[in-house]
Amino acid sequence: MSDRILDHYTDQPPSLSNTIGIFKGEWSSAIPGCPDGGRAPLFSDPRADYWIKKTNELFGSSLTSESINALELGPLEGAHSYMFSNAGWNVTSIESNSRAFLKTLIIYNEFNLHAKALYGDFIPYLKNPSTPLFNFIAASGVLYHMKNPLETIDLILSKCLSVGIWTHFYDESLTSLWPNRWSQIELSAGGTTYPAFKQFYGQGQKDQSFCGGGQEYSIWVQKDDILTRLSDHGFDIDIHSCQMDHPNGPCMTLFAHSKHKPPQ
Secondary structure (H helix, E strand, O other), X not given: OOOOHHHHOXXXXXXXXXXXXXXXXXXXXXXXXXXXXXXXXXXXXXXXXXXXXXXXXXXXXXXXXXXXXXXXEOOOOOHHHHHHHHOOOXXXXXXXXXXXXXXXXXXXXXXXXXEEEEEOOHHHHHXXXXXXOEOEEEEEOOHHHOOOHHHHHHHHHOOXXXXXXXEEOEOOXXXXXXXXXXXXXXXXXXXXXXXXXXXXXXXXXXXXXXXXXXXXXXXXXXXXXXXXXXXXXXXXXXXXXXXXXXXXXXXXXXXXXEOOOOOO
């Protein structure tokens, strides 16, 4: 973006296209009613449809859709918030990337979503004793950007009755696919030590459209260890899909809900 102050003014009439153009070329999501966004069909994402269906089934006998409080971690550009809000939910999101946060605000404003975006790191938010318990937390595309994804799972589960996760995970096949990318370390969570795999972002962080973590590296963990942390917290797990041949590494989509905390 230009540093000239006058370049930050527009003489065009208000429109969705004009607003989206503030971040021209940086959008990942294909935006409804606007050809100037990105390509990813996140505003009609089957993963979010699945989480909405499972959550409504879980709380259907005790709550109306309008009573479901959802927290979205790392909303990117607000596409899943758009779907959750259209399902009637009350949505709060937390984004630590300032440009992604501003894009999310644009989406919330342009589509009149029943949602609130917060700018900051969601880890201290989840650690705060005064943070409320949510009916549902969405953690899509965040775990594999964390320094300790297993501890992050523990924090998420302490603040929700159900959770939707989409994440990449480490598998031995990645060593041959990207042989110089990984260094094995250990992580501790819940008093247990797990194998983990450190990777650096490298040149990708120099791109304005970068949407990874807020440090130079992140840690990936194995699929079974993610499931173990969920089970250890007393969450029933439904694995919707698992894709081993994803171009960016193996990934899975799941929904889990607490067996011990009653729906509220």
